[in-house]
Amino acid sequence: MSLSIVDFIVFLGIAQGIFLAITLPLAHKNNKSANQVLSLLLVLACAMLVARILFVRIQGLWFLKWANVPDIIIFLFGPLGHLYFRRLFIKPTQKFSLGYIHLLPAAIFCLFLVYVFVLGTEGYNSKYFSGDLFYPFMLIEGIAILLNFYYYLKILKLLIDYQKMEKQQLSFNQGAVEFTKVLMILSIILILVWGGSYLGRYILGYSLPFFNYSTIWIGLPLVIYVIGFYALKQPEIFRVQFQDKEKSENKNRLNPAEIESLKRQLDLLIEQEQVFLNNKLTLNELSAKLKTSSNNLSWLLNNIYKTSFYDFVNQFRIAAFLNKLENKEHLTKTLFTLCLEVGFNSKSTFNKAFKDLVKETPSNYIKKLKSK
Known part of the structure; x- marks a missing residue:
């Protein structure tokens, strides 16, 4: 069984992600609460990459319906990413946790998975190959892209607000801001590539050369590398307290x-x-x-x-x-x-x-x- 360049990069991403998910909470006490969320994000990213390998390598129509399961992770990246940066930048005295509303899209997608498995292997494959699931898939992926872009904007606003409060409360600059800017650039590139892939597949009716799943699967490990590099080297972050404007x-x-x-x-x-x-x-x-x-x-x-x-x-x-x-x-x-x-x-x-x-x-x- 030969490995492509994409497979090789994905395997590296999985190894890097597992290593960091284990070591960050144990060996890195700085920014502990934020790194706990980061570890969970890394585990989820690795799970998506493993699913990608299995989807390509496992032969058999019985596996088609199972390939939908890892997609639930797509609905968790945005909320968990926002939670990570809230914990990284804002003082722990200001409580912030994910409300149930942030998990609602993932819960609704679980209902779709229930429907998929109720159909059974033959029923699902019949609908899949006949094109009956084209519009449901189009709707699900479109919502996923919009949700991830929404949380991207929330994190961007958090970064802007943090930079304003940093000048009010600190007399120095921190590397965490530059770290976040790099992640924001990589994230918007991935979202745009994902949007291009979606546009080509569902609207234009053909795949664009550089806007496809392979590009996204290469980009995901790249984000993991960047997170790992900065998270291991960064010192304790001085969190700010968002003051009452009034x-x-x-x-x-x-x-x-x-x-x-x-x-x-x-x-x-x-x-x-x-x-x-x-x-x-x-x-x-x-x-x-x-x-x-x-x-x-x-x-x-x-x-x-x-x-x-x-x-x-x-x-x-x-x-x-x-x-x-x-x-x-x-x-x-x-x-x-x-x-x-x-x-x-x-x-x-x-x-x-x-x-x-x-x-x-x-x-x-x-x-x-x-x-x-």
Whole structure:
């Protein structure tokens, strides 16, 4: 029995998925609750790949009706994917679980499976080859594509909201956001390929060359590889708390005396303790030092200083970096070393913050400094 390239890639995907599904909960304690959902997703993905191998390799009309069973997984990827990213990005104090409504499409598909098995092998095969199941299959797959696209949009909105809240609560960028962006790109490509395959098969009446099941089965292991690579290497994710919009926009949250007191304490922490040098500084950590709530501090920064927590902290880091340049420390140290010393956790974060504040790149600024 010869193996095609697609079969080989699928086998690799199965092996990778099983390995990660077992090791992530045991060996990787970071982001434990999210990784539990990820492990389940990996198991389901592997089950789909195994089903694909069996469908191609097993000969016999008796197996046709059984080939429908793994398709239930298609209705679970979206809800579980959304649950994974909710647990990855949002603090566990904010409870979120899948409601029954999210499992309803999978439950309805189970009723279709009951119908398939009630028909029996001969009855199902008769309807299958006569074309009586063409429109039911068309409806089921169309709903599956729309549902997965719907959850894709929900995850995309979650990512956008997270990036906004990240700037309000963290003074640094995290690799998890880039990880999610890569997954989002791969996911939309798979959905578009799937949609193209659907369009060709059911609407145009013929299969398009690069939009078919083989492409989708290659893409699924690819997503597994990406998930495995990032999930194993990523550190603990700093989750954010989605604040009540009405509370955060309350113009009278603090009275003038409280505002002045908080500003004085904040100035002392910046000037004397230089808290901005902590490259993992968070809103909660700084508010604890100020002995106030994170909502109060966030309100102060947004409404009085007219800035986000991220921008507020990084302006002092940039000022400290510029001071080091004035002291000619860049002649004996690398720029990366200097940016770490002033509190940045990555060169990309430093470069972006520097350009936003100084309006030019660090290298151009240093060139101008040398020419003086």
